[in-house]
Amino acid sequence: MATHNVTTTEKLAARGTRWVATLVVVFLMAPILVIVPLSFNSGSYFSYPLEGFSLRWYEAVFTAPDWRHAFANSLIIGTASTLLATALGTLAALGLARSEFPFRSVVMPLLISPMIIPIVVVAVGLYLVFAPLGLIDNYLGVILAHTALGTPFVVITVTATLLSFDRSLTRAAASLGANPWTVFRRITLPLITPGVATGAIFAFATSFDEVIVILFIGGTDQRTVPRQMWTGIRDRIDPSILAVATLLILFAIALFLTLNRLRAGAERTPS
Amino acid sequence: MTVATDRDDRAGAFRRARRRDARRAFALALPLLAFLLVTFIAPIALLLTRGVQNPELGQAMPGLAAALKSWDGTGLPDERIAAALAAELPKAQAEGTLGTLARRLNFDLPEFRSLLLKTARRLPATSDNWMAALAAMDERWSKPEVWHVLRRAAIDPTPDYLLAGLDAKVGPEGGVVSAPAGEAVYVDAFARTFWISAVVTLLCLLLGYPVAWLLANLPPKPAGRLMILVIVPFWTSLLVRTTAWYVLLQPGGVVNSLLLSLGIVSEPLALVFNRTGVLIGMTHILLPFMILAIYSVMKGISPVYMRAALSLGAHPAVAFLRIYLPQTLPGVGAGCFLVFVLAIGYYITPALLGGAGDEMISQLIAIQTNQQLNWGLAGALSAYLVLFTLVFYFIFNRLVGVDRLRFG
Numbered sequence: 005m006a007t008h009n010v011t012t013t014e015k016l017a018a019r020g021t022r023w024v025a026t027l028v029v030v031f032l033m034a035p036i037l038v039i040v041p042l043s044f045n046s047g048s049y050f051s052y053p054l055e056g057f058s059l060r061w062y063e064a065v066f067t068a069p070d071w072r073h074a075f076a077n078s079l080i081i082g083t084a085s086t087l088l089a090t091a092l093g094t095l096a097a098l099g100l101a102r103s104e105f106p107f108r109s110v111v112m113p114l115l116i117s118p119m120i121i122p123i124v125v126v127a128v129g130l131y132l133v134f135a136p137l138g139l140i141d142n143y144l145g146v147i148l149a150h151t152a153l154g155t156p157f158v159v160i161t162v163t164a165t166l167l168s169f170d171r172s173l174t175r176a177a178a179s180l181g182a183n184p185w186t187v188f189r190r191i192t193l194p195l196i197t198p199g200v201a202t203g204a205i206f207a208f209a210t211s212f213d214e215v216i217v218i219l220f221i222g223g224t225d226q227r228t229v230p231r232q233m234w235t236g237i238r239d240r241i242d243p244s245i246l247a248v249a250t251l252l253i254l255f256a257i258a259l260f261l262t263l264n265r266l267r268a269g270a271e272r273t274p275s
Numbered sequence: 276m277t278v279a280t281d282r283d284d285r286a287g288a289f290r291r292a293r294r295r296d297a298r299r300a301f302a303l304a305l306p307l308l309a310f311l312l313v314t315f316i317a318p319i320a321l322l323l324t325r326g327v328q329n330p331e332l333g334q335a336m337p338g339l340a341a342a343l344k345s346w347d348g349t350g351l352p353d354e355r356i357a358a359a360l361a362a363e364l365p366k367a368q369a370e371g372t373l374g375t376l377a378r379r380l381n382f383d384l385p386e387f388r389s390l391l392l393k394t395a396r397r398l399p400a401t402s403d404n405w406m407a408a409l410a411a412m413d414e415r416w417s418k419p420e421v422w423h424v425l426r427r428a429a430i431d432p433t434p435d436y437l438l439a440g441l442d443a444k445v446g447p448e449g450g451v452v453s454a455p456a457g458e459a460v461y462v463d464a465f466a467r468t469f470w471i472s473a474v475v476t477l478l479c480l481l482l483g484y485p486v487a488w489l490l491a492n493l494p495p496k497p498a499g500r501l502m503i504l505v506i507v508p509f510w511t512s513l514l515v516r517t518t519a520w521y522v523l524l525q526p527g528g529v530v531n532s533l534l535l536s537l538g539i540v541s542e543p544l545a546l547v548f549n550r551t552g553v554l555i556g557m558t559h560i561l562l563p564f565m566i567l568a569i570y571s572v573m574k575g576i577s578p579v580y581m582r583a584a585l586s587l588g589a590h591p592a593v594a595f596l597r598i599y600l601p602q603t604l605p606g607v608g609a610g611c612f613l614v615f616v617l618a619i620g621y622y623i624t625p626a627l628l629g630g631a632g633d634e635m636i637s638q639l640i641a642i643q644t645n646q647q648l649n650w651g652l653a654g655a656l657s658a659y660l661v662l663f664t665l666v667f668y669f670i671f672n673r674l675v676g677v678d679r680l681r682f683g
């Protein structure tokens with residue numbers, strides 16, 4: 005009797021959990037699934053039923069100089085800040101992963117803090133520092149700011165990769181007469197490349213999604229896609245914003261798939 | 276003797292080698308530290324110091340500022356102070372520093388700009404009794420609170436912005452007084468920010484825990500598919516998700532159309548431009564952080580403990596509460612701290628989905644810098660926000676460790 009009760013409760017609990025989880029997944033995916041079809045609507049309302057299939061909002065995005073400029077800016081700023089953040093972050097991680105690294109318990113939280121400190125505070129502060137340097141309404145200013153925001157992801161992923169990596173490989177190379185630079189280039193770098201690439205993708209996504217810093221220190225010339233979306237929602241919202249949103253969702257899926265590939269590759273690598 | 280020296284030498288060489296290795300390791304992190312010093316630490320430090328700086332009166336009228344500092348602040352000031360004001364007012368106007376000062380004084384007393392500009396326009400060339408001349412020109416000069424504002428403006432550095440951030444100020448008698456209920460804004464805004472963040476954290480925990488459990492306990496294939504459904508929203512731009520909710524929750528939007536056509540409601544619900552919209556949007560954006568944090572702990576929990584408890588006759592609910600739940604607490608703690616710390620700094624989502632009564636503290640900082648140009652108050656509010664964030668970050672780091680943060 006008792007056994008029977010227990011299994012019923014267990015089944016109910018498992019079924020309940022499944023139901024709750026299903027609803028949560030619907031909640032997570034619904035906004036994405038709902039706005040994608042709306043972006044192909046021939047009418048200009050944000051509601052179902054769709055009036056007909058049309059690519060007019062995509063045409064509107066691809067022909068609007070504002071949006072084209074915004075996409076170009078997002079790529080320029082994202083690429084430049086990712087390269088900088090990856091170089092600085094990987095270098096720091098190479099130091100941090102060594103057991104001799106001094107003051108680690110202070111340095112590590114400090115390097116991660118750009119991820120945690122409220123972004124408005126950083127943006128207003130950047131305005132104060134960059135204004136006298138002529139870095140307001142300027143590509144370099146935005147790139148430097150986005151680099152700072154992207155570095156924590158590189159530091160985290162590369163440090164994690166280095167800590168799981170077998171030190172005897174570099175020692176073996178060194179004992180066979182390789183100089184430190186050769187050891188780094190031939191042994192360390194190939195092994196940490198998946199981690200570096202993962203960090204770089206996170207840094208790029210951070211820049212690609214950032215709007216507050218651009219609101220404070222960027223000018224009309226530096227308008228990126230999120231900055232243009234912000235204006236779009238605030239001033240005059242029309243379905244072309246849904247076309248942009250759909251393109252960004254595709255982009256997010258592409259980043260995710262790349263990341264999965266990298267991870268699968270990293271797991272195959274013997275370590 | 277020689278043996279001991281030898282050992283000392285070797286120990287010294289070893290210590291020197293370790294120090295050299297430590298320096299080399301640190302040197303690798305140095306470029307990033309230097310970079311963050313300029314692009315991250317200096318900006319925050321500069322903004323926070325703005326919260327105590329008060330240079331405007333001293334720059335525009337140094338003589339008046341010095342005279343005001345030596346005044347005890349009771350009643351009306353003496354002739355010496357009035358004369359200093361009369362002497363330096365035309366000079367400040369000629370040098371162009373008067374505008375900045377007038378804007379600064381307006382933060383404390385909204386009519387000060389007009390009073391100062393009017394006085395500068397009509398000031399006589401000479402007078403035997405400046406106090407009487409000023410009062411004759413504008414009777415506001417005979418009010419003690421006007422002079423009190425000037426006296427507070429002479430104190431640099433000042434605690435006044437930090438007090439204003441807590442809806443308080445230094446009264447004419449010298450003690451700290453609270454702002455009247457109608458003018459108190461910031462304590463409420465901090466309380467609201469914490470409240471919204473706490474509710475969002477709780478919602479994320481309630482919604483995220485079962486999903487994390489499924490992720491950790493399903494067979495690899497379905498778990499992988501479920502993971503994709505959690506990660507794709509996580510990777511989708513914050514602005515895209517906020518836009519999506521903006522569109523979905525409108526009175527004529529998808530959610531209301533669905534509810535109306537199913538007959539669940541008879542008229543559209545107000546789901547956006549209010550607290551509901553903020554909570555839905557922020558929970559949606561922060562939920563994947565919670566799920567991933569709990570999942571990363573759950574996947575390491577061995578099923579044998581639960582099996583043992585059940586086979587020994589524990590009720591599944593008891594076994595869950597006493598055996599499974601305690602093992603997941605590190606993940607729950609990490610997820611809650613992470614979601615809460617990220618939530619208290621939110622700006623975009625409450626700005627787009629919230630209404631007039633839902634401003635979070637980040638929005639008020641932005642208003643002070645963009646609209647009021649009150650950098651002092653922006654600095655003071657930022658100081659509190661950064662302080663609260665650092666306290667939670669410190670606890671998080673102590674309990675979980677920042678190096679254990681993982682994404683994706």
